Amino acid sequence: MKKILVTGATGFTGTALCRALAEGGREVVAFVRPGSRTAALQDLGVECRVVDIKDPGAVAGNFSDIGLVYHIAAYRVELADRDEFRQVNVNGTRNLLDAARAAKVRRFVHCSTVGVQGAIDDPPATEEYRFSPGDHYQVSKMEGELLAMAYFHGGLPGAVVRPVGIYGPGDSRFLKLFRPISKGRFAMIGSGRVRYHMTYIDDLVAGILLCGTRKEALGEVFTIGGPRYTTIRDLVAAIARALGCPPPRWRVPFAPVYAAAVICDWLCRPFGIRPPLYPRRVEFFHKDRAFSIEKAKRLLGYRPEVDLEEGLARTAAWYRGQGML
Numbered sequence: 001m002k003k004i005l006v007t008g009a010t011g012f013t014g015t016a017l018c019r020a021l022a023e024g025g026r027e028v029v030a031f032v033r034p035g036s037r038t039a040a041l042q043d044l045g046v047e048c049r050v051v052d053i054k055d056p057g058a059v060a061g062n063f064s065d066i067g068l069v070y071h072i073a074a075y076r077v078e079l080a081d082r083d084e085f086r087q088v089n090v091n092g093t094r095n096l097l098d099a100a101r102a103a104k105v106r107r108f109v110h111c112s113t114v115g116v117q118g119a120i121d122d123p124p125a126t127e128e129y130r131f132s133p134g135d136h137y138q139v140s141k142m143e144g145e146l147l148a149m150a151y152f153h154g155g156l157p158g159a160v161v162r163p164v165g166i167y168g169p170g171d172s173r174f175l176k177l178f179r180p181i182s183k184g185r186f187a188m189i190g191s192g193r194v195r196y197h198m199t200y201i202d203d204l205v206a207g208i209l210l211c212g213t214r215k216e217a218l219g220e221v222f223t224i225g226g227p228r229y230t231t232i233r234d235l236v237a238a239i240a241r242a243l244g245c246p247p248p249r250w251r252v253p254f255a256p257v258y259a260a261a262v263i264c265d266w267l268c269r270p271f272g273i274r275p276p277l278y279p280r281r282v283e284f285f286h287k288d289r290a291f292s293i294e295k296a297k298r299l300l301g302y303r304p305e306v307d308l309e310e311g312l313a314r315t316a317a318w319y320r321g322q323g324m325l
Contacts, residue, residue, distance in 0.1 A: 001027070001067065002065055002066060002067025002068070002105075003026075003027040003028065003047070003065050003066055003067065003070075004021055004027065004028050004029065004032075004066075004067070004068045004070065005016050005028075005029045005031065005063075005066045005068070005069045005070065005071070006021070006024050006028060006029070006030050006031075006070045006072060006242065007030075007031050007045075007053060007069075007071050007072055007073035008036060008071075008072035008074065008111075008147075009028075009030030009031070009032060009041055009046065009048075009072070009098065010030070010033075010036045010038065010041065010170050011030055011073075012170050012172075012173075012201065013072055013111070013163070013166060013201065013204060013205070013208075013250065014072040015040060015041065015170065016069060016168075016170065016201050016202070016205050017072065017205050017208060017209075018030060018041055018044055018046050018205075018210065019044055020205050021209075022045050022046060023044075024043040024244055025248055027047075027111075028044075028045070028047065028067075029046070029047045029048075029062075029066065030046050030047070030048045030049065030057075031047060031049055031050075031051040031059075031062070031073070032048050032050055032051070033050070033052070033064045033136055034050055035301070036048075036050075037066055042043045046117050049062055053073060053087060053088065053092035053093075053095055053096060054087050054091060054092050054095070055095070056099075058097040059095045059096060059098075059099045060095075060098070060099045060102065060124075062099075062208070063100065063102070063103040063105075065105065065173045066100075066105060067098065067105055067106050067110045068105060068106055068107050068108075068109075068117045068212060069100050069105055069107070069109065069269040070109045070208060070212060071093065071096055071108065071109065071110070071111060071148075071166055072111045073088065073092070074088065074089055074111070074113075074141065074270045075087070075088035075089055075092075075137075075140075075288065076137050076178065081136065082136045082139070082140070084297040085137055085139070085140035086140050086143070088140075089137075089140035089141055089143070089144045090140055090144050090147060091142045093110065093147055094147060095150060095155065096108075097147065097148060097151045097211030098208070099153075100156060101151065101156045102204060105156075105157075106152075106157060107212055107218075108148070108152075108158035109158060109159055109160075109161060109208060109212045109217075110144070110145065110148040110158060110160050110161070111160075111161050111163065111208070112141055112142075112144065112145040112148075112157070112161065112162045112221075113141050113162055113163065114139055114162045114163070114164050114197075114223060114225075114291055115133065115134070115137070115138040115141060116131055116133050116141055116142040116145060116162070117129050117130065117131060117132060117133075118131075118132030118133055118134045118138065118287070119134070119283075119286075119287035119288055119289070120140050120195075120287075120288040120290055120291070121288070121290060122289035123229070123288045123289075123291070124195075124197075124291050125223075125290070125291050125292065126223070126291075126292045126294070126295065127144055127223055127295055129222045129223065134231070134283070134287075135280060139223065141288075142238050142270065145160055145162075145200055145221070146161065147287040148160055148292065149219075149221070150226060152219050153219060153308075154204060156167075156205070157218055158218070158219070159211040159212075159217040159218060159219070159221070160220070160221040160222070161208050161211050161224055162221065162222065162223045162224065163166040163199060163204050163206065163207075163224050163225075164197045164198070164199045164223060164224065164225035164289070164291050165196060165197050165199055165225070165226070165289065166196040166199050166201060166204055166228070167198055167199070167200065167311065167312075168200050168201035168202065168311060168315055168318075169201070169202065169203065169314060169315060169317075169318035170298070170316065170318070171315070172274065174315070175319060175324055176281075177235075177236070177239060178239055178243065178316060178319055178324075178325060179317070179319075179324070180250060181236060181239050181240055181243060181245065182243045182245060182325045184246070184249040184294070185247065186236065186250070187248065187250035187251060187252050188233065188236065188248065188250065188252070188285070188287040189252055189253075189254055189282060189286075190232075190251075190253070190254035190259050190285045190286055191251075191254075192231060192232045192233030192236065193231050193232070193233060193250070194231065194232055194285065194286060194287060194288050194289075195229050195230065195231055195232075195288045195289065195290035196229060196230065196231070196232050196235055196284075196289050196290070197225050197226060197228075197229035197230075197289055197290050197291050198225075198226050198229075198230075198235070198308055199224060199225045199226040199304070199312065200226060200306035200314075201307055202302070202305070202306060202313035203223055203224070203226060203304035203305060206302070206304075206305075207222065207224035207296060207300070207302050207304075208224065210296075210300040210301065211300065214299070214301070215222050216272070216298050216299040217299070217300060218299060220295075220299065222295060222296045222299075222300065223291045223292065223293055223295065223296065224293065224296055225291050225293045225304070226304050226306070226307075226308060226311070227269070227304045227306075227307055227308070228292070228307075228308065229289075229290040231310065232284075235308075236248060238308060238309060238312055239267065239316070241309070241312075242309070242312040242313045242314050242315070242316040243325070245266040249257050254282070254285060254286055257277075257282055258279065258282045258286070259278045260277060260283045261275070261281070262279055264276060264277045264278060265278045269314060286304045
């Protein structure tokens, strides 16, 4: 039986996916960058190959034994320009799609993002909701998704996954919320009434695997999210409960904070300095991000099992165990 390729395997989602595949007895290959930390993958029995997905020759030369592809890799750096995003998120995706088609793989699962839909005006959004990417990263992910769907409609067996708000043990992204809440230093920006949708890592991996196995997934796009969405205010309160600390009481108006973020970004960007405050982080408190997972439930039998309260408790325990809080 041919091997399973996972790109982005050293990242949070990629590592979790590799672990699930390896524990299921599958032979897994990971394309990694030079200097990547691969010890955890190698401990799982994953074969790590140094392959630059921006190099079509290198990609094609490593596909002879690949039968299934999970393309998780994505480039996401705050100060990068559009061309840098496109090199990986579009051109790299094209190289993988071309190699997969030539090798006649049995399926290609492309990982996109709900960010391609931007802020949701009338939540919850379905997969058919309009595209409205809000930055270069999201634009490049939209282009990559549309490219993948063109290949799928052209005969390559495949599906697109759009994950929602991924969190859980192993993640550091939401530490930006947990840490200030744990120290009593968190201030809500704006009303806190906007909606946000979280997805525990194990549920996301289950959804990705369904897209790689169920025939109903072919040629489709699926939003993979947690059992429910909530308001930012309720999410913050739930994190406080998971941490065993009082819920934050401070609140600051959105408009002046956002204006400060825009100015910071404008001043820092020409010098390549990471701004202490930037617009996308502040927009978290202003833009609705709530999604329907009914399509995945109906066609794939997807059933997220980890409720928000349980997932937050597990995540808080992991952060503490790692000395992050």
